[in-house]
Amino acid sequence: MLNIAISFIALVFLLGLVAYVLILIANNSRALSINQNRADLESELLKARVDQIMEAKRLEDEKAKLSWNGFRKFRVASKVKETHDITSFYLSPHDGKPLPGFFPGQFLTFQFHIPGNAQPVVRCYSLSDSPYHPDRYRVSIKKVPAPRGEPKAPPGLVSNYFHESINEHDIVDVKAPSGQFYINMNVKTPVVLLAGGVGITPVLSMLNALVEIESQREIWFFLGVRNKKEHVMKEHLEKVAKENPNVNVKIFYSSPDEGDKEGDDYHVKGRVSVENIKPFLPSNNYDFYICAPPPMVKDLRADLAAWGTPKAHIHFEAFGPATVKKCKTEPAKEEASKEEAPKIDIRFTKSGKILPWNPNLTSLLEFAEKNGIPLDSGCRAGNCGTCLTAIKNGEVTYVGEPGSPPEEGSCLACIAIPKGNLTLDA
Ligand SMILES: Cc1cc2nc3c(=O)[nH]c(=O)nc-3n(C[C@H](O)[C@H](O)[C@H](O)COP(=O)(O)OP(=O)(O)OC[C@H]3O[C@@H](n4cnc5c(N)ncnc54)[C@H](O)[C@@H]3O)c2cc1C
Ligand code: FES
Known part of the structure; x- marks a missing residue:
């Protein structure tokens, strides 16, 4: 009897052991399969990232091959009136060669x-059409009147x-396309485009x-104008919204005509503001791209940040009027120059010149130009990055807000003045 009981207990123990081992094996293989899935996912992500880098590199190489230095001649292929004060210019390369x-x-x-x-005189104008037309570029330009008042x-x-x-x-005469304000075409995140x-x-x-690459990203396009007279690209935007279910176009008139x-x-009657776009958007979980006059850009950035939108998701560019900025800073500079300013030397290494800074000037760019030192420039308002110059020694103060922060160890010469003695790579 005792033997039977012992055998029974041993059998139960054995069965328990077998069950335990089986559970262990099952758990292990589940863990293995989870690990395998995770590894597969990681390798997919890595592959996507590598593809993305390769694609960006391919585009860069292609661009570099076809790009050009300095100014290239373009012929105005056509001039199309968009509204009473905006006209598009289609530009073809005079040499007939392909465009980057x-x-x-x-x-x-x-x-x-x-x-x-x-x-x-030098000015920047954004390319207003998609890049997939290798034979021409398009810019759309507003005729700027004298300031109100x-x-x-x-x-x-x-x-x-x-x-x-x-x-x-x-x-x-046109320089090759440039600028840091552009959309990443290789991601699938939803996007909000805001324009004034x-x-x-x-x-x-x-x-x-x-739209041309048939992207399925969720796209919101908010345009603010005063009224129908200013409603630029109206038919085009209506057509795009109608033909693409993922594209939502919302037009805001701030003072509609009768x-x-x-x-x-x-x-919507009103301005493009965060408060006014919130009713359309389920959350702030988008990449926001903003281009508008400086005050509107400032408000949108501040209100998007207050809504909790990460800084990295807010991309912007402002079309600052370089001339006005310059006019407005001049009296202040003259005041400053009346005081006894300490002598500051600016050394230009490439040109081999050391020159005393003139505190009556508004920027290092102007100073360089007045002294015959070649420095590239575009917007002259801290937006385009064309005047980026390496600082070899010393520091600068900004008299305007850079569109995007300059690279470490460099300055945007068009909106910078020296803090003290300065050495520039120019
Ligand atoms: C990156 C970037 C992209 C841009 N893209 C576009 C675009 O796609 N389309 C577009 O239309 N614009 C664009 N701009 C703006 C464009 O570059 C010019 O700034 C704009 O066309 C005004 O240039 P302007 O020479 O006509 O005016 P400016 O001569 O520079 O004058 C600007 C303003 O100052 C006033 N002014 C001039 N002199 C005086 C004075 N002595 N006293 C008081 N006021 C004065 C003028 O009346 C005018 O209102 C862009 C700007 C940047 C930086
Ligand atoms: S000229 Fe455009 S940032 Fe200086």
């Missing part, structure tokens, strides 16, 4: 020798010259590019 692509959001830099101006001030120099004096078949007035140009390029119809011409 660009990243949607980048801009072109133009140089003009305008009669009555001793110095050539200053009727005697001269109207915008280059924008008016473009509208009035540049016609089909004319030749213009002619600030539509870079974000329209982004929208058109996404005949402008809500629900037909526009969706």
Whole structure:
């Protein structure tokens, strides 16, 4: 009897042991399969990342191969009126050779020798169409009037010259596309494009590019204008929204005219603000791309941040009026110069010159130009990055806000003045 009991206990023990071992094996193989899945996922992600880097590199290489230094001649292939004060210019390379692509959001830099101006004038204009047209570029330019309340001030120099004096078949001098404000086309995250007035140009390029590659990303496009008279690219935006279920276009009129119809011409009466776009968006979980006049960009950035949007998801560019900024800073500089300023030396290593800083000037760019030291420039307002110059020694103070922070050890010469003795790589 005792033997039977012992055998029974031994059998139960054995069965328990077998069950335990089986459970261990099952758990192990589950863990192995989870690990395998995780490894597969990680390798997929790694592959996607490598593909993304390779694609970016391929585009960069292609761009570099076709790109050019300095100014290249372009012919105005056509000039198309978009609204009463915005006109598009289609540009073909005069040499007939292929054009490099660009990243949607980048801009072109133009140089003009305008009669009555001793110095050539340089301005930036965003590429307003997708990059997938290798034979032409498009820019869309607003004719800038004198500031409100200053009727005697001269109207915008280059924008008016473009509208009035540049016609089909004319030749213009253009630098290769550049700029840091562009959309990453290799990700699938939902995106919000926000534009005020002619600030539509870079974000329209982004929208058109996404639509052309048939991206399935969730896309919101908010455009703010005053009324129908200013409603730029109206038919195009309506067509894009109609043909692409993932694209939502919402138009805001801040002061609609009597005949402008809500629900037909526009969706919201008011400005493009975070408060006004919130009802459309389920969350702030988007990449935001903003282009508008500086005050609107400032408000949108601040309100998106207050909504909890991570800084890395807020991308922006402002079309700052370089001339006005310059006019406004001049009196302050003159005041400062009356005081006894300590002597500051600026050393330009490439040019081999050491020159005393002139505190009456508004920027290191202006100082370099006045002294015949070649420095590239574009917007002259801290937005385009063209004047980025390496600092070999010393520090600078910014008199304007950079569109994006300059690289470590460099300065944006167009909005920088020296703090003390300075050595620049120029
Ligand atoms: C990266 C970037 C991209 C851009 N993309 C576009 C684009 O796609 N489309 C577009 O239309 N613009 C764009 N801009 C803006 C564009 O570069 C010019 O700034 C704009 O066209 C005005 O240039 P302007 O020569 O006509 O005016 P400016 O001559 O620079 O004058 C600007 C303003 O200052 C006023 N002013 C001039 N002199 C005086 C004075 N003595 N006293 C008082 N006021 C004065 C003028 O009346 C005008 O209102 C972009 C800017 C940047 C930086
Ligand atoms: S010229 Fe554009 S940032 Fe200086």
